[in-house]
Amino acid sequence: MNWFYFSSPSTFYRFAGRLAPWFFALAALLTAAGLYMGLVVAPTDAQQGEVYRVIFIHVPAAWMSMFLYFVMACYAGLSLTFNTRLSAMMARAIAPTGAMFTFMALWTGAFWGRPTWGTYWAWDARMVSELVLFFLYVGFIALANAFEDPRRGDRAASLLALIGVVNLPIIYFSVQWWNTLHQGSSVKFTGSTMHIAMLQGMLLMAFASWMYAIGATLTRVRSVILERERRTRWVREL
Amino acid sequence: MTHEFYLWMSYGVSAVVVAVEIVGLAMRRRSALRGVEEERDLEAQD
Secondary structure, three states: OOHHHHHOHHHHHHHHHHHHHHHHHHHHHHHHHHHHHHHHHOOOEOOOEHHHHHHHHHHHHHHHHHHHHHHHHHHHHHHHHHOOHHHHHHHHHHHHHHHHHHHHHHHHHHHHHHHHHOOOOOOOHHHHHHHHHHHHHHHHHHHHOOOOOHHHHHHHHHHHHHHHOOHHHHHHHHHHHOOOOOOOOOEEOOEEOOOHHHHHHHHHHHHHHHHHHHHHHHHHHHHHHHHHHOOOHHHHOO | OOHHHHHHHHHHHHHHHHHHHHHHHHHHHHHHHHHHHHHHHHHHHO
16 A cells, blocks of 8 residues: 555545544444443442543543644654655644643543542642643644744644653653652553443543544544645645 | 532533534634635636
8 A cells, every 4th residue: 555645635635535424423433332331331439429420531531632642743743854744734633633632631630620639620740741731732733823834834833742742751650750639540551440331431432532533633634735725726626 | 519510510511622623623624615715716817
């Protein structure tokens, strides 16, 4: 398979248009299954009661916030190194969805923290580093759109995205490096301490978020391609 | 506050945020297509 074939905006525009509806459909199905597992099948937590069910949104949103930033930074790196147009467009398309998941993680974390810790917010390493991630996404979007020449915006924003990658290990390891209010990971590569139904619900919601993020990114990148390439012959002939 | 309040605030606001993004995607697509139309009109005038 020739992957460079898909790096052309005109080819990728059509490819993304065909794939996006499938990802949205998968996201809807997985969300329905995940909500059923999380809200109906999963048992009540012995210590936290029903309020722990925030986990089915909070953890997948937090995972996606970090994962999307990593993918965005990879595209930013490709754009800076090889000066590829589509990479910069993909980075721009990922940023708003990443910011949305980061906001969701912070918001749901606050509404989980209040009944369990007694506070909506604390200047805790995990929470502050996640807030910094939100600011990085907002900064990326602002910087990318701050220049009249979009290619200059791409370069400036890509640089910020690459510098911001240093925040990802800080978020992930913050609960190990510092004494924090935030609990450690319940799910590790080596296994999980959660009840199987809770774990299944959370993983289903994580896959749903993943599918949604791909669908939203593919849909947005089509708009970015049209905005950038509207003077080209292939766009006018659409 | 009961646990329902915290759950509704989490799930409700998350649903609203996703809905806002989907509407935003549709609006951006419409705006991009309008831009293409304007380019076509300009070309037709030339």
